[in-house]
Amino acid sequence: MEKIKAYNILTYGCQMNEHDSEKISWILDNMGYGSGNNNEECDLIIYNTCAIRKTAEEKIYGQLGALKALKRDRPDLIIGVCGCMMQKEEIVDTITSKFKHVDIIFGTNNIHKLPQLINNYKKTGETIIDIIEENREIDESLGAVRKYNFKAFVNITYGCNNFCTYCVVPHTRGRERSRKPEYIIKEIEELANHGYKEITLLGQNVNSYGKTFNNNYRFTNLLKDVNNIIRIERIRFMTSHPKDISKELINSYNELDKLCSHLHLPVQSGSNRILKKMNRKYTREDYLDIIRQVKEISPHITLTTDIIVGFPGETEEDFDETIKLVKEVEFDSAYTFLYSLREGTPAARFKNHIDYRTKHDRFQRLLDVLNPIGLEKNQNLLNKNVAVLVEDISSTNSNILNGRTLGGKLVHFKGDKDKIGNIVDVNITHAKTFTLEGTLT
């Protein structure tokens, strides 16, 4: 009997990429491949790449370089590269000229064509490049092999129309398209029937879901419909844009019993001058007003954000505005980014790029403000019982389980692995800056 060929997918970047990799796994499983553990033992290796920051790109080049020897030793090995980086022409040029051992290059819009691309490569032995600029029709034929069997990502929109001046996403993932609600609901009902408890609705800006429909069905309608699906117990969404947050969405935290009490609302900067240069279309006052309304409805909600430090032209005064906003909102945590110049975006051409030392210095000062607030927020949970969805076993201690609260906070506690996938009550005994510890009650 012929040995089953194994694949390894290495995923970089955001949840959108993670979920794309789950779809690629589904395609490969259907082609008769089996999932392997590492590059050395696999017959097909796919790198799903991220282009958000230059460092992410450099990491991929490093990884691809390291594969050269493996391909030389095993010429039958197939190496594929996909994801956001591949939507950029100059990157495809670099890969075809400097990394000739890469066999297949495909973009974010044509994952569904992978079987054909693999077959073409096998037939010709030539590098196959297949990038399409945009996919107006959403392909509903793809399934996904999900990492967990109790929580799932579900796409609701693809692409982005916002064109923040620093960001490559609208260039790499095309214009915003919303999936029809009937497909989304069907997918979630099927997941619920298979025992899934938690759903994360995915989009670059979920609040603008449905804007292209010729009816009034919008994100909050979708949330209500998902909330009505029996057996789904937790609903999350990523990401929302402050300019499109509606009063109805804020009220949903009160009205929908399954909506997790967590809002991830990227602010990027606390300075109105910088927000304008970023083309974010809201002011710090708008942002603070949303937070005020959210806290009124849901005082204990977890609030998280994204912040970019060192955007071109950012002065000390601008940075101070960010620090002030962080103190005022009291975020539980934040993804913090050093501004990274992305060729082809408007900000790349802006004047007064900030030098590396200043960026780093501000970055550290921002963390010095964020971290004690995060710790204090976590300390507020001490001695309280919280509901935790158990996700997996600790990688360093097989007696310790990891799980997440409704607010999305990571909790470690002693327990048996048969609890994975269940929602359990945990009493919080220790609070750290980024994690909690507790005991099962």
Ligand code: SAM
């Ligand atoms: N669509 C989401 C939104 O607007 O909130 C986020 C998408 S992006 C994958 C995640 C984060 O990466 C952004 O919120 C931003 O903070 C950061 N980011 C994007 N482009 C960047 C750049 N050129 N340099 C540094 N950080 C960047």
Ligand code: SF4
């Ligand atoms: Fe990028 Fe802005 Fe779109 Fe988010 S909303 S993906 S930051 S362009």
